[in-house]
Amino acid sequence: MIETAYWIPLLPLIGAALIGALGPRLLRGGSHWPAVLGVAGAALCSLLLFAEVRQASPESFPRTRLLYRWIHTGGADDPRTEPADESALTVSLAIDPLTAVMLVTVCVVSLLVVVYSRDYMRHEGRPERGYERFFAFLALFVFSMCTLVLAGNFLLLYLGWEAVGLCSYLLIGFYYRRPEAAAAARKAFLVNRIGDFGFGLGVVLIYWTFGTLEYETVFAAVRAAMNDHVEAVQSILRLSGPAAARETMDAIQGRLTLIALLLFCGAIGKSAQLPLYVWLPDAMEGPTPVSALIHAATMVTAGVYMVARCGAIFAASATAMAVVAVIGGLTALFAATIAVCQFDMKRILAYSTISQLAYMFLGLGCFAADAAIFHLYTHAFFKALLFLGAGSVMHAMGGIIDLRQFGGLRRALPVTFVTFFIGGLALAGFPLLAGFWSKDEIIHAAMLHRPMLGNLALLTAALTAFYTFRMIFVAFGGPQRVPPGVHAQEAGWWMKAPLVLLSAGAILAGYVGVTIQPGGFAGLFEPRGFFHEFLSPALTPFASAASAVGLEGHQAVEGDHQLMYVSAGLAVLGILAAYLGYIVAPRVAEMIAAKAPGAYRLLYRKYYVDEGYDAAVVRPLWGSARILDGVDRYVIDGLVWLATAIPRLLGFMLRTWQGGLLQGYAVVMVFGVVLMALWVLLRG
């Protein structure tokens, strides 16, 4: 099983290396092949791995394999330490159902995006500038993401984490000559860095507390602590302070909360939640396949994956779970409100992604980790579909993606229209499509544990349906209009096939998480199916924490489908409102905007958050940088100048003694001789 797993990150890496080495000279227009083949191989292996994991018994997980011991201290060979003080930083892989699901999602969606990119990065059949660079970075990204998912310890996780951040920077700034793209790439990297700083501190704290970074050891220790096995805890942990049992348990609780919160900082940055979401809308400056892959389906989900993976730590701390849920709930609504007033299709989708990721965190925070991962999986399909569809529109419109500049494209771009529509239905949570099943479970869990957030989630669902279909109706409905000089036509099959496949996924992918039995929703469907059963061995900390808090899990209310009908109804309502507002009576929207200009402007300008950051953070930093530069130049260089002034002064003074005259030197020589002679004479 592990053998199959080796190939999953390795094949794309080889592809990337091949493109890097041979691309510009040899492959050129064929540079996509190593990427396509590498990622296809990875996808195949991930499916094989999934099959193997399914065959194996649930208790045999997680399976870890140590690949390489990097830094190794202590142990029997090291004379400087006790044998028990052995610790090592290693490269190790771990496999369990969660890994398998993530890998399938990542690799399959990546493959479709890479295939799509082959036509997207061409204009009139000719590859764009930097074609090779694009595919090399894309393959490198797939390698990084797979490493992150397969990691068996926090070190490799951190490596993958940073590597996907790097690839994101490289790909957002792909059109590096555009100042907006360069600025967006920098912003993404810096904002991520802030989150990663917290994440790094969390990892360091884990090492300091547990003495190791391996998942198995750390999570086992946490579980032992939570089960009040104090002796086990004291033997594994290295807590400083008194050894009294009670104090140990309190100390553990506090320490675990701190670790969880620090790790969550990284998730906030990487998965674009409040307050570190600001980089994601700007990241739309990158080519659309990048937005589809990295900023919708895979990289941004790394935060969700990490919280799920570290379930033992998070579930042990009620505070951390509360923080996760609250940030999730608030961000979902916040982002949805901004999306309502945007005109750039990609930015609408970006805010939508932020909102849906927030749903996932809400699910995690309400102990419904399997629902969150389920939503991650379905969301990957329909969000990638929507982004690729938007890319198709952009490609046809010659690079324009502003809704105000085109409309009524349903006849010109039929395949795009139909697939985009399907994706929109899934995103809006229209019943029976993938998004409905997963989103509904999260709402259900939220209603059980934190009803206020549950209501926010319902409101957000209605808004989601509204802004999604606002976008669809404006772009595809009504009379056709295109920017001048643009001839709108559908692209080739390299771009159409992924759209079709993803739309099939958007419809069908949800059914793996649903059981078909009489008496359920719409007479036939019961939430929770194969997907959840498959994942449960990997997500036990959440389930046990839920029962510890006294709640039996989110699916306890068998037979109660009220909430499902409510959320279905809200989705339909949102779509209807968009239909009325944008097809039936298009002037209504403008009238509403005119009636409440303040509110409209607030939403349109994204609550002025970017301006706020600029004023509160960016400008002060620039100012202090200038001050420090002045200090460096005048104070420090001044001190150096002073230090040199003394020799210079001495030299100036001594210079006057130099006559340059031959006889002057001779005089001094004579003096010297006389002195020597005197000394010789008087000595004796």
Next chain:
Amino acid sequence: MVDAPAYVVVGALLFSLGVVGFLSRRNLIVIFLSTELMFQGVVVNLVALGRLHANLDGQVFALFLLVIAAVEAGLALALVVLMYRRRGTLDAHAWQTMRG
């Protein structure tokens, strides 16, 4: 024969005259002349002290010195000629370029 001290004093006088001349004259050739004077003072000293010790060591070394003086004369005069060609004058002050 006069006593050795008298000869040594003569030698010392010659040497001092040479030093003074070296230090105070401006003409390059006169400076060199003073150098020669210093040499001769030393030669006289050597001979007189050799007579004092009643052996020929002093005189032998005086012969050495004569050769050395001659060689040095050749060298110094070559330098003076070159220096004159550079500055067009025999004034030592013309070479004050290293003046602070």
